[in-house]
Amino acid sequence: MIPSEVTILCWSEPESEDLNLAKLAEFLGLKSSLLRINTGSAGVGYLERNLPEHPACLAVSGTTLARIFSGSNSDNELRSFLLRRVSHLLIYATEPSQSCGAALSYLTEGAVTSIAPVQNPESKYEISPKHREVCRQLTGLTFGRTNERTDLTFAGRQDNLSSLIKIGDRTFFAALERDTCTIFIVGCNTVADIDTVVSPLADVGSYFSRLIPAMMFLKRVFRDKAWHARKPYANFTVDDPLLQESYGFLNYRTLLQTMDRCGFFTTIAFIPWNFKRTDPKIAALLRSRPDRFSIAVHGCDHTGAEFGSDDTTLLNRKVRAALLQMNDHQQATGLAFDRVMIFPQGKFAAAAMKTLKANNFVAAANSPSVPSGRAAGPVRLRDLLDVAMLNYESFPLFLRRYPRDLFHCALDLFLEKPLLLLEHHGYFRKGYDDIAEFVSRINSLDENLSWHGLGHVIEHSVLSKIGSGPDLQMKLYSHGACVANTSGQGTTCVMSKADSGNLGFEAVTLSGKPVPFIVESGAVNLSVHVDDGAKVRLEMMFKNPWDGLDSGSRMPEHVTAFVRRRLSEMRDNYLSKHEPLLSFAYRVKDLLVGPQR
Numbered sequence: 001m002i003p004s005e006v007t008i009l010c011w012s013e014p015e016s017e018d019l020n021l022a023k024l025a026e027f028l029g030l031k032s033s034l035l036r037i038n039t040g041s042a043g044v045g046y047l048e049r050n051l052p053e054h055p056a057c058l059a060v061s062g063t064t065l066a067r068i069f070s071g072s073n074s075d076n077e078l079r080s081f082l083l084r085r086v087s088h089l090l091i092y093a094t095e096p097s098q099s100c101g102a103a104l105s106y107l108t109e110g111a112v113t114s115i116a117p118v119q120n121p122e123s124k125y126e127i128s129p130k131h132r133e134v135c136r137q138l139t140g141l142t143f144g145r146t147n148e149r150t151d152l153t154f155a156g157r158q159d160n161l162s163s164l165i166k167i168g169d170r171t172f173f174a175a176l177e178r179d180t181c182t183i184f185i186v187g188c189n190t191v192a193d194i195d196t197v198v199s200p201l202a203d204v205g206s207y208f209s210r211l212i213p214a215m216m217f218l219k220r221v222f223r224d225k226a227w228h229a230r231k232p233y234a235n236f237t238v239d240d241p242l243l244q245e246s247y248g249f250l251n252y253r254t255l256l257q258t259m260d261r262c263g264f265f266t267t268i269a270f271i272p273w274n275f276k277r278t279d280p281k282i283a284a285l286l287r288s289r290p291d292r293f294s295i296a297v298h299g300c301d302h303t304g305a306e307f308g309s310d311d312t313t314l315l316n317r318k319v320r321a322a323l324l325q326m327n328d329h330q331q332a333t334g335l336a337f338d339r340v341m342i343f344p345q346g347k348f349a350a351a352a353m354k355t356l357k358a359n360n361f362v363a364a365a366n367s368p369s370v371p372s373g374r375a376a377g378p379v380r381l382r383d384l385l386d387v388a389m390l391n392y393e394s395f396p397l398f399l400r401r402y403p404r405d406l407f408h409c410a411l412d413l414f415l416e417k418p419l420l421l422l423e424h425h426g427y428f429r430k431g432y433d434d435i436a437e438f439v440s441r442i443n444s445l446d447e448n449l450s451w452h453g454l455g456h457v458i459e460h461s462v463l464s465k466i467g468s469g470p471d472l473q474m475k476l477y478s479h480g481a482c483v484a485n486t487s488g489q490g491t492t493c494v495m496s497k498a499d500s501g502n503l504g505f506e507a508v509t510l511s512g513k514p515v516p517f518i519v520e521s522g523a524v525n526l527s528v529h530v531d532d533g534a535k536v537r538l539e540m541m542f543k544n545p546w547d548g549l550d551s552g553s554r555m556p557e558h559v560t561a562f563v564r565r566r567l568s569e570m571r572d573n574y575l576s577k578h579e580p581l582l583s584f585a586y587r588v589k590d591l592l593v594g595p596q597r
Contacts, residue, residue: 001055002055002221002222002223002224002225003052003055003056003057003087003088003221003222004031004052004468005030005031005032005033005052005057006025006030006031006032006033006057006058006059006218006221006222007032007033007035007051007052007056007057007058007059008021008022008032008033008034008035008059008060009035009037009058009059009060009064009068010034010035010036010037010061010064011036011037011038011063011064011067011068012036012037012038013036014034014036015061015063015093016190016193017061017092017093017190017191018034018061018064019193020190020191020192020193020194021059021092021191021214022034023193023194023195023382024191024194024211024214024215024218025218027194027382027385028215028218028219028222028226028227029225029226029227029463029465029473029475030218030222030225030226035050035051037064037068042067042068042078043078044077044078044081047078047081047082047085048081048085051085051086054085054086054087055086055087055088056085056086056087057086057087057088057089057090057221057222058082058086058088058089058090059089059090059091059092060089060090060091060092061091061092061093061094062091062092062093062094062095062100062103062104062115062189063093063095063100065091065100065103065104065107066097066099066100066102066103068103069102069103069106069107070099070103079106079107080179082107082181083178083179083180083181084179084180084181086181087180087181087182087221088181088182088184088217088221089181089182089183089184090184090185090186090214090217091104091107091183091184091185091186092186092188092191092214093186093188093189093190093191094115094152094185094186094187094188094189095115095152095189096114096115096116096117096152097115100115101113101114101115104154104185105156107178107183108156108160108176108178108183108185109178110156110157110160111156111157111160111161111176112154112155112156112161112174112185113154113155113156113157114154114155114156115152115153115154115155115187116152116153116155116170117148117151117152117153118146118147118148118151118152118153118167118168119168120168121145121146121148122145123144123145123146123167123168124142124143124144124145124146124167125141125142125143125144125146125165125166125167125172125208125209126142126165126166126167126168127139127140127141127142127164127165128140128162128163128164128165128166130162131162131164131175133220134164134175134216134217134220135164135165135216136216136219136413136414136446137232137410137411137413137414137445137446138212138407138410138411138414139445141406141407141410143205143407144208146167146209147206147209147210150188150189150190150209150210151167151172151187151188151209152172152187152188152189153166153167153168153170153171153172153187154170154171154172154174154185154187155170156171158171160176161174161175161176162174162175162176164184164213164216165213167187171187172186172187172188172209172213173185173186173187173213173216184213184217186209186213186214186217187209188209188210188213190210191210191211191214192207192210192211192381193381194211194380194381194382194385195380195381195382196380196381197378197379197380198379198380198381198384199370199379200368200369200370200371200379200384200389201368201369201370202379202381202384204381204384204385204411204415205407205408205411207381208411211385212411212414215414224465224466225465225466225467226465227416227463227464227465227475228416228463228464228465229387229416229417229418229461229462229463230462230464231448231450231460232413232418232419232446232448232449232450233418233419233449233450233451233452233456233457233460233461234264234265234418234419234420234421234442234449234450234451234457235265235267235418235419235420235421235451235452235453235454235457236264236265236266236267236403236421236422236423236435236439236451237266237267237268237269237296237342237365237400237420237421237422237423237454238250238266238267238268238269238422238423238424238425238427239269239298239342239422239423239424240269240271240298240302240424240425241268241425242274242277242278242279243268243270243274243277243278243279243282243283243286243295243333243335244277244278244279244282245279245281245282247425248424248425248426248428249425249426249427249428249429250425250428251428252282252285252286253285254432255428255432256285256289256292256293258432258435258436259292260292261436262435262436262439262440262443263439263443263451264435264439264451265291265292265293265294265451265452265453266292266293266294267293267294267295267296267338267453267454267455268286268293268294268295268296269295269296269297269298269342269422270295270296270297270298270326270329270337271298271299271301271302271344272297272298272299272300272301272321272322272323272325272326272329273300273301273302273325275325275326275328275329275332276328276329276332278329278332278333278335280333283333283334283335286335287333287334287335290453293453294336294337294338294453294454294455294456295335295337295338296337296338296340296341296342296365296453296454296455297322297323297326297337297338297339297340297341297342297361298342298344299322299341299342299343299344300318300319300321300322300325301318302344303344304344304345304347305344305345305347305372306318306344307341307343307344307347307348307349307352308347308348308349308352308372308373309349309351309352309373310349310351310373310374311351312351312354312355312546313546315349315351315352315355316355316358316359316544316546319341319352319355319356319359319361320359322341323359338362338453338454338455338456338458339360339361339362339455339480340361340362340363340364340365340454340455340458341356341361341363341364341365342364342365342366343364343366346366346367346369347369347372348364348366348369348371348372349371349372349373349374349376350371350373350374350376350377350392350393351373351374351393353392353393353395353397354393354395354502354503355546356395357393357394357395357479357502357503357542358503358542358543358544358545358546359544360479360541360542361395361479362396362455362458362459362478362479362480363388363395363396363397363398363458363477363478363479364395364396364397364398365397365398365399365400365420365454365458366397366398366399366400367399367400367401367422368399371392376391376392377391379391385415386417386477387415387416387417387418387461387463387475387477388417388461388477388478390477390498393500393502394498394499394500394502395479396458396477396478396479398417398418398420398458398461398477399417399420400420400421400422401420401421401422402421402422402423403421403423403427403434403435403438403442406438406441406442406445409421409442409445410445413445413446413449416463417461418457418458418460418461419442419449420454420457423435455480456482458477458478459478459480459481459482459537460481460482461477461478462474462475462476462477462481462482462483463475464493470491470492471491471492471493471494471527472487472491472492472493472494473494473496474493474494474495474496475495475496475497476495476496476497476538477497479497479539479540479541480537480538480539480540481495481497481537481538481539482535482536482537482538483530483535483536483537483538484534484535484536485530485531485532485533485534485535486532486533487532488532489532490529490530490531490532491529491530491532492527492528492529492530493527493528493529493530494525494526494527495525495526495527495528495538496523496524496525497523497524497540498522498523499519499522499523499524500522501519501522503542503543503544503545504542504543505517505519505524505540505541505542505543506541506542506543507541508524508526508538508539508540508541509538509539509541510528510536510537510538511536511537515528515538524540
């Protein structure tokens with residue numbers, strides 16, 4: 001059986017670590033409750049009355065545990081009760097004190113005897129290769145540096161502990177069985193506050209010890225009651241290239257051979273300005289292999305910061321021009337495109353997200369970046385932990401990363417995000433072995449990983465969980481979302497998508513048919529029945545307040561785009577293959593226009 005909630009035991013009043021753990025449980029879609037105890041109410045009788053029925057899930061900080069087991073005459077009775085009534089116990093926010101060490105030693109019957117700070121500042125986290133049911137996609141990885149300010153390790157009888165994560169030769173995160181209870185202990189003195197305001201460029205991995213072990217515990221205990229992706233997805237996107245036999249170091253036929261051999265999928269981030277320049281033979285190649293290739297929208301003209309303006313009329317015109325050119329390209333080549341925007345140079349303003357929403361794009365994909373233009377509001381740590389960022393006009397921004405660091409890719413998958421990789425033609429300078437080797441390592445993270453086109457991956461990035469009733473709860477991110485029912489019976493799906501209410505709805509459809517919905521509490525909510533074995537697509541469409549408005553001729557933009565594209569292609573096709581010439585060209589550019597920042 002799966003517990004109904006996580007009970008957080010706190011001494012008198014909850015401390016910040018207790019409240020932070022409750023926020024983390026809520027983020028995962030779980031119910032939590034704070035159970036206050038003190039000297040007069042720390043006995044078996046009080047806990048018997050106030051803890052949920054077995055199986056109960058209990059979390060307690062190291063400081064509270066030390067107070068519970070300090071000098072009590074009923075320690076044995078209390079310990080016996082906890083290990084019998086509680087199925088899963090998390091001990092978090094530990095500290096290297098004698099009282100905390102003694103309490104842990106007593107509870108674990110000597111399996112843990114003491115706690116100490118990390119000694120070597122160069123130490124790394126080493127995740128066990130044996131406990132995939134807890135560590136999931138992070139299983140077997142070594143990474144870091146550890147955090148000297150927060151990280152601790154245990155000493156004790158290691159043969160009685162399952163070391164889930166080690167730092168050096170000592171245990172940092174452990175599990176052990178006692179009676180009918182599985183005890184998890186985290187060697188970190190705090191829990192991160194996921195409502196902390198952070199930079200959009202913040203590295204979630206730097207919060208590893210303060211968040212991920214607790215998340216491992218909660219995901220393991222609550223399973224399908226926690227928000228989870230029903231399948232992990234991945235995509236590899238190459239930005240900028242023309243659809244010609246070769247572009248710079250990229251050759252489409254060689255790339256296809258590599259994909260077939262290694263089992264991955266490539267989306268081409270296609271610049272709409274190039275809509276008349278596609279080689280029919282390469283169009284035919286991509287058209288014949290929709291299982292390996294797709295294209296998405298990469299800006300409009302791909303000029304400098306073209307979506308970095310606050311002028312919504314100008315932005316709307318650019319989005320409309322991009323769509324017109326992509327539609328013309330589709331008509332001429334037969335190549336459909338994903339209605340996903342990839343911003344040139346990663347630069348965008350929050351206002352651009354609103355115009356994408358008004359033109360019924362399903363999402364945007366971008367490398368982490370700070371929006372330009374008017375302030376877009378604060379970004380919290382929870383926003384970076386989520387499947388997609390919804391900070392900018394509630395339009396989904398999915399984050400991409402380069403194929404460099406396996407740990408951050410695994411962390412994305414652990415957090416239920418799609419893994420979105422990006423590169424440019426220069427990545428293939430030395431051939432295709434690098435992408436083949438990295439994909440092999442990625443595929444080893446999760447045997448269920450499924451590679452698809454960018455649009456497919458984004459539209460299938462839906463979180464679900466089971467509740468107390470028969471309905472399936474779903475959290476949507478994209479404005480086009482695909483849902484498949486494989487439960488063996490018809491299911492009512494209760495869906496919710498955050499929405500700022502900044503644009504009116506034109507319609508919400510399920511597989512092309514309008515469905516009723518309500519907008520309340522900052523979200524659009526609806527309930528639909530999905531037959532067993534059915535696959536449906538939900539689409540949200542919005543009114544465009546800039547219809548019929550214009551902000552001048554695009555002729556100057558066409559001239560700028562023509563010059564920029566030709567120069568970029570000269571760089572990619574010729575200068576990039578001659579390092580001295582390329583270096584000289586960049587120096588000349590810096591003298592003329594200044595270095596790029």
